[in-house]
Amino acid sequence: DLPPVDLTSSDPASIMYTSGTTGLPKGALHLHRNHVTNIRNALLGGAVAALLRPQPVEQPDAQPSALQSFPFFHIGGLSGLYITLATGGRLSLMYKWDARRALALIRAERVTSWSAVPTLVRELLEHPEADADALASLGSIASGGAPVPADLIGQIGARFEARVAPGNGYGATETTSAIISNSGPDYLARPRSVGRPAVTADVRIVAEDGSDCPPGAVGELWARGPNIFAGYWGKPDATAEAFSDGWFRTGDLGFVDDDGFYYVVDRKKDVIIRAGENVYCAEVEGVLHELPAVVDVALIGLPHRSLGEEVAAVIECAPGATLDEAEVQAFVASRLARYNVPTRVFFITEPLPRTATGKILKRELRQRYAG
Numbered sequence: 001d002l003p004p005v006d007l008t009s010s011d012p013a014s015i016m017y018t019s020g021t022t023g024l025p026k027g028a029l030h031l032h033r034n035h036v037t038n039i040r041n042a043l044l045g046g047a048v049a050a051l052l053r054p055q056p057v058e059q060p061d062a063q064p065s066a067l068q069s070f071p072f073f074h075i076g077g078l079s080g081l082y083i084t085l086a087t088g089g090r091l092s093l094m095y096k097w098d099a100r101r102a103l104a105l106i107r108a109e110r111v112t113s114w115s116a117v118p119t120l121v122r123e124l125l126e127h128p129e130a131d132a133d134a135l136a137s138l139g140s141i142a143s144g145g146a147p148v149p150a151d152l153i154g155q156i157g158a159r160f161e162a163r164v165a166p167g168n169g170y171g172a173t174e175t176t177s178a179i180i181s182n183s184g185p186d187y188l189a190r191p192r193s194v195g196r197p198a199v200t201a202d203v204r205i206v207a208e209d210g211s212d213c214p215p216g217a218v219g220e221l222w223a224r225g226p227n228i229f230a231g232y233w234g235k236p237d238a239t240a241e242a243f244s245d246g247w248f249r250t251g252d253l254g255f256v257d258d259d260g261f262y263y264v265v266d267r268k269k270d271v272i273i274r275a276g277e278n279v280y281c282a283e284v285e286g287v288l289h290e291l292p293a294v295v296d297v298a299l300i301g302l303p304h305r306s307l308g309e310e311v312a313a314v315i316e317c318a319p320g321a322t323l324d325e326a327e328v329q330a331f332v333a334s335r336l337a338r339y340n341v342p343t344r345v346f347f348i349t350e351p352l353p354r355t356a357t358g359k360i361l362k363r364e365l366r367q368r369y370a371g
Contacts, residue, residue: 117358
């Protein structure tokens, strides 16, 4: 017999470590309430998405089936595990990512939904074996864990003709996965937006003086609700710094439009300040992803004697593709203000350095190219 356990929603349930892209990882303590809220948010979001989908996927097997790409020590991986169980679905696992193996699993297991970081989504969709038959069972492709380039959402929309709903979730380890989401027609119409908050979450865009920003103005995203973690394990000072009057300070910068859709432009610590102008990396990276030769890109700030920082782009090009610095600069200048144009461009052949959960290690890139 199992021993009796007296649990409440306020009891600790897990400790999950942050990615540590801007510093040492910290253990985020989650309560049972946090994970249950995450499940309820996912169930409601899935029901709404199904109602909005113009062309429901006909499945001979009614059981939902998901492909797991996030590791289980990532909040996205843990969410994928228990949300699949909550919907009575089956989960296909991969020890290590391989696009060909993923295509085989999607076909064999009639996978209906898949979530992954943007680089893996692009790699699978552009694989030579990713034909219509191989992906016929898919009803949704969600991306998160890193900024999602707008061209990738457009590619999903054009390729599947609205049959497959793209999705995006904005959140963090501290928010117990996504607290803002965008999917289906809304996402295709606003591919640069992370969407609208879950019904359980309050979200603000806050200026430096602590006031709420008007629509369109960039500030820090703050959030509160039953999905916000209890604090950092053994780090009371870090916990106190992360909260302000009950609001969790995400460290991400963004804005909200007049229709209530949120946009994330950068990590607060990654913003490049060039001669007093703020350069938001996600915005410039999204533009550079539109270049066919670009496989992956990271924008970083490098020290500059007179400007304070200069804008540098580190670009991984497609095999056999050619691209030079002048082309990159002209392309960005044609779409954004001049201060966003990279003054230095580095071309690499190897993949960008990433954490195990797919986030680019910009700190490592800054150290590599600072000289």
